[in-house]
Amino acid sequence: MFKLSKTLALTIVIALTILALAGCGQTQSTGSSSSSSSDSSQQAKSDDVIKIGTLGPLTGNTATYGISTKNGVEVAVDEVNKAGGINGKQVKLFSEDTRGDQTEAANAATKLIEQDKVIAIVGGVLSSETMTAGPIANDAKVVMISSSSTASGIPDIGDYIFRNCLSDDVQATQLAEYAAKDLGLKKFAIMFTNNDYGLSLKNAFEKKAKEVAQVVDIETYNDGESDFRAQLTKIKGFNPDALYIAGYYTEAAKIAQQAQEQGLKVQTLGADGFYSPKLVELGGKAVEGAIFTAGFFADDPAEAVQNFVKAYKEKYNAEPDMFAAQAYDAAKILLSAIKNANGAGGEALQAEMAKTRDFPGITGNTSFAENGDAVKDIIILKVENGKFTKLR
Numbered sequence: 001m002f003k004l005s006k007t008l009a010l011t012i013v014i015a016l017t018i019l020a021l022a023g024c025g026q027t028q029s030t031g032s033s034s035s036s037s038s039d040s041s042q043q044a045k046s047d048d049v050i051k052i053g054t055l056g057p058l059t060g061n062t063a064t065y066g067i068s069t070k071n072g073v074e075v076a077v078d079e080v081n082k083a084g085g086i087n088g089k090q091v092k093l094f095s096e097d098t099r100g101d102q103t104e105a106a107n108a109a110t111k112l113i114e115q116d117k118v119i120a121i122v123g124g125v126l127s128s129e130t131m132t133a134g135p136i137a138n139d140a141k142v143v144m145i146s147s148s149s150t151a152s153g154i155p156d157i158g159d160y161i162f163r164n165c166l167s168d169d170v171q172a173t174q175l176a177e178y179a180a181k182d183l184g185l186k187k188f189a190i191m192f193t194n195n196d197y198g199l200s201l202k203n204a205f206e207k208k209a210k211e212v213a214q215v216v217d218i219e220t221y222n223d224g225e226s227d228f229r230a231q232l233t234k235i236k237g238f239n240p241d242a243l244y245i246a247g248y249y250t251e252a253a254k255i256a257q258q259a260q261e262q263g264l265k266v267q268t269l270g271a272d273g274f275y276s277p278k279l280v281e282l283g284g285k286a287v288e289g290a291i292f293t294a295g296f297f298a299d300d301p302a303e304a305v306q307n308f309v310k311a312y313k314e315k316y317n318a319e320p321d322m323f324a325a326q327a328y329d330a331a332k333i334l335l336s337a338i339k340n341a342n343g344a345g346g347e348a349l350q351a352e353m354a355k356t357r358d359f360p361g362i363t364g365n366t367s368f369a370e371n372g373d374a375v376k377d378i379i380i381l382k383v384e385n386g387k388f389t390k391l392r
Contacts, residue, residue: 048089048090049089049090049091049092050085050086050089050090050091050092050119050338050343051091051092051094051116051117051118051119052077052091052092052093052094052118052119052120052121052122052331052334052335052338053093053094053095053096053112053116053118053120053121053122053123054069054070054073054093054094054095054096054121054122054123054327055095055096055098055105055108055109055112055121055123055124055125055129055133056069056070056097056098056123056124056125056126056129057097057098057099057100057125057126057129058070058095058097058098058099059097059099060099060100060101061100061223061224061250062100062125062126062223062248062250063100064276064278064321064323065125065126065148065248065276065323066097066098066100066125068276068320068321068323068324068327069122069123069125069147069148069323069324069326069327070095070327071312071315071316071320071324071327072147072312072320072323072324072325072326072327072328072330072331073093073122073327073328073330073331074093074315075308075311075312075315075324075328076327076328076331076332076335077091077093077331077335078311078315079311080335086335086338086339086343087339087342087343089343091335094112094116094118096108096111096112098124098125098126098129098133100126100128100129102128102129102131102132103132105123105124105126105128105129105130105132105133106132106133106136108123108133109121109132109133109136109137109144110136113136113137113140113142118142119142119143119338119344119345119346119349120142120143120144120145120334120338120345120349121133121137121142121143121144121145122144122145122146122147122327122330122331122334123144123146124146124149125146125147125148125149125323126148126149126195126197127149127150127151127154127195127196127197127200128151128195128196128197129149130144130146130149130151130154130157130161130163131149131151131153131154131157131196134146134154134157134158134161135157135158137160137161138157138158138159138160138161139158141160141345141346141347141350142160142345142346143160143162143334143337143345143349143350143353144160144161144162145161145162145163145164145330145333145334145353146161146162146163146164146165146330147163147164147165147323147326147327147329147330148165148272148322148323148326148327149163149165150163150165150166150167150168150171150197150200150201150271150272151167151168151196151197151200152167152168152169152200152203152204153196153200154167154373155369155371155372155373156371159350159354159372160350161372162353162368162372162373162374163372163373163374164326164329164330164333164361164363164366164374164376165272165295165326165374166272166293166295166374166376166378167200167373167374168197168200168201168204168271169200169204170204170378171201171271171272171293171378172200172201172202172204172205172208172244172246172271172293173204173205173207173208174293174378174380175205175244175269175271175291175292175293175380176188176204176205176208176209176212176213176244177208177212178380178392179209179213179242179244179267179269179291180209180212180213181212183242183267183291185213185241185242185267186213186214186241187213187214187216187238187239187240187241187242188205188209188213188214188215188216188240188241188242188243188244189215189216189217189218189219189235189238189240189242189243189244189266190202190205190206190209190215190217190218190219190243190244190246191218191219191220191221191228191231191235191243191244191245191246191247191255192218192219192220192221192245192246192247193220193221193222193223193246193247193248193251194220194221194222194223195223197246197247197248197273198220198246198247199246201246201247201271202218202246205244205246206218209244216238216239216240217234217235217238217240219231219234219235221247221251223247223248223250223251224251225251226254227258228251228254228255228258229258229262232255232258232259232262232264233262235264236262236263236264240266241266241267242266242267242268242269243255243259243264243266243267243268243269244269244270245268245269245270245274246270246271247270247273248273248274249273249274249275249276249278249279249282249283250278250282252268252270252273252274252279252283252287252290253278253279253282253283253286253287254282254283256268256283256286256287256290257283257284257286259286260285260286267289267291268287268289268290268291269290269291269292270290270291270292270293271292271293272292272293272294272295272322274290274292274294275292275294275296275321275322275323275381275388276321276322276323277319277321279383280383280386280387287383288383288384288385288386289382289383289384290382290383291380291381291382291383291391292380292381292382293378293379293380293381294322294378294379294380294381295322295325295326295363295364295376295378295379296321296322296325296326296362296363296379297379297381297388297390298319298320298321298325298388299388299390300362300390302362304360304361304362305325305362308320308325308328308362312324322363325362325363326363328361328362329359329361329362329363329366332359332361333353333356333359333361333366334353336359337349337352337353337355337356338352340352340355353368353372354368354372356368363376364376364377378392379392380392
């Protein structure tokens, strides 16, 4: 009996173990089913939102441009979402930091498209970023609209690439003409940053300036440099009336300071890369009187402009610059097209973007030419008493 009971007990233990293992297996199966259910739920939630992205420098030397761009897009997305979204769906924004690097821009575009599954991108911020990321978006049939990439080759990337900022050609040409005819300047020197943005501005300004006046010297520099004395010494020898700086405020402020230190008395001229409060903060008295082209003026009394300025200040406790304003308009144009495309991306969205005519933005009415380039007016600003004032 003892041996029989022991055997029976052992049999019972084995049976219970098998049942326990079966139970564990069932639990794992249930857990797997639950995970699958969760994935389905997440997918359903994903289907309830419209995904768009931004890419640009959020860190590094040009971070102020990228941060302003991202902020401007966020204000536009907030407005749309508070008004009920697009066809009942909220807009979800994904933002990637390029650090101003072309390789990072390509990686950012790839991530936004393949991993985050955005249907459109506002960016890049720098022309060099858009030159790299644009072809990736275009090949994927993902609409990309840049609010600040002004290089001349941007519209040639493809049908899915748009921009709502003025090209380097337009702003440099108009400023050269204005400087010669309205300001009476006759001898121009040029300094340009050695990238797509600087070269494009330099070429356009040089061409027009030679038609209406004289170009006495051209010098180059790289982003991030801090000593421009050698170039300025050479320029001083030509005794120019004006110095056109085809670059960003970071270097422009230092160039103006070092020119002043060397006794180079010239009218400082620039492009939209000047338009940041940091220009005055870094350059001080040396940038007083500087004249440059821009696509936005925050002190414009128009109701739409002031509503944007108010919303931006409330959200970020800062004054919006041109990059924020142009990004806001870019996002509004894009979101309007998405609505007209019933929330779809791809060919449907591209077609709606291409139809844009006289979109009433805070940077002026915007239309797209056949190649996706912006058709709009230009603004000329001047630094007076440490603030920006409008000349035209």
